[in-house]
Amino acid sequence: MKIAIGSDHVGLELKPAIIEYLEELGHEVTDYGPTSSERTDYPIFSKKVSTEVAAANYDRGILICGTGIGISITANKIRGIRAVACSEPYSAKLSREHNNTNILAFGSRVVGPELAKMIVKEWLDAEYEGGRHQRRVDMISEIEEENDR
Ligand code: RB5
Numbered sequence: 426m427k428i429a430i431g432s433d434h435v436g437l438e439l440k441p442a443i444i445e446y447l448e449e450l451g452h453e454v455t456d457y458g459p460t461s462s463e464r465t466d467y468p469i470f471s472k473k474v475s476t477e478v479a480a481a482n483y484d485r486g487i488l489i490c491g492t493g494i495g496i497s498i499t500a501n502k503i504r505g506i507r508a509v510a511c512s513e514p515y516s517a518k519l520s521r522e523h524n525n526t527n528i529l530a531f532g533s534r535v536v537g538p539e540l541a542k543m544i545v546k547e548w549l550d551a552e553y554e555g556g557r558h559q560r561r562v563d564m565i566s567e568i569e570e571e572n573d574r
Contacts, residue, residue, distance in 0.1 A: 426484040426549065429477045431457040431470035432533075433496065436489030438462075439533035439541060443487065446542045450549070455483070471499035478527050479505040486528040487545065497530035504569050507562070512536050514547035521551035523558045 428447055432440045437459060447454045457473040459465050467490045478486040486508075490496040493510035500508035508528035509520040512535045520526040529548045531541055 427453045427455070427482075428485050428487060429455050429457055429474045429483040430487045430489075431474040431496075432459065432489040433467035433470060433491070434459060434462050434465050435491035436467075436496070436533050439489050439531075439536075439538060442538045443489065443541060443545060446545065447487075450546070452549075467496040468499045471496045472503065475500040475503040475506045475508070475528060479503050485549070488528060488530040489533055489541075490530070491534040492532035493530040493535065494532070497528070500528045500530065504573070505566075507565065511544050511548070513540075514544050517544045517548040518551040521548055522554045523561075525553040525558070525562050 430440065430444060444454050444456060458470055471488055474486045474488055477483055488496040488500060497508040497510040500506050506528055507524055507526045508530055509526045510530045511517040511520065512531060517529060529545065531544060536544065
């Protein structure tokens with residue numbers, strides 16, 4: 426898969442290990458920054474990755490900040506993005522199967538590298554089930570459209 430990744434300065438602590446893992450799994454990864462540990466703001470990098478994923482330039486996006494919260498809240502402001510902040514693999518898997526998430530977020534202050542890799546693997550491997558879930562995902566899109574009017 427083509428995967429866009431981004432973080433803030435806190436998430437940067439975990440990002441290189443995740444990029445390496447994704448590449449080991451055979452994915453093509455593009456890093457939207459930051460590359461230095463200088464203090465910065467998660468909305469900048471969340472917006473970059475989310476905009477690219479929403480434009481279908483990537484199959485999926487991965488975002489890392491301290492908790493995964495700020496960076497996922499920002500991602501969910503972009504039309505067409507369904508981002509989940511996860512700190513365990515079960516929710517990551519179900520977020521794909523039921524909610525068709527296209528962005529995974531987690532926090533470098535919450536999960537260690539091995540748990541983060543497990544979360545990533547479950548999320549990438551899980552398929553969206555469609556069926557009864559599609560109506561609900563469509564309802565989310567309708568709310569986006571109402572807000573655009
Ligand atoms: C940065 O201090 C921190 O607020 C950020 O990484 C993230 O956890 C926000 O949700």
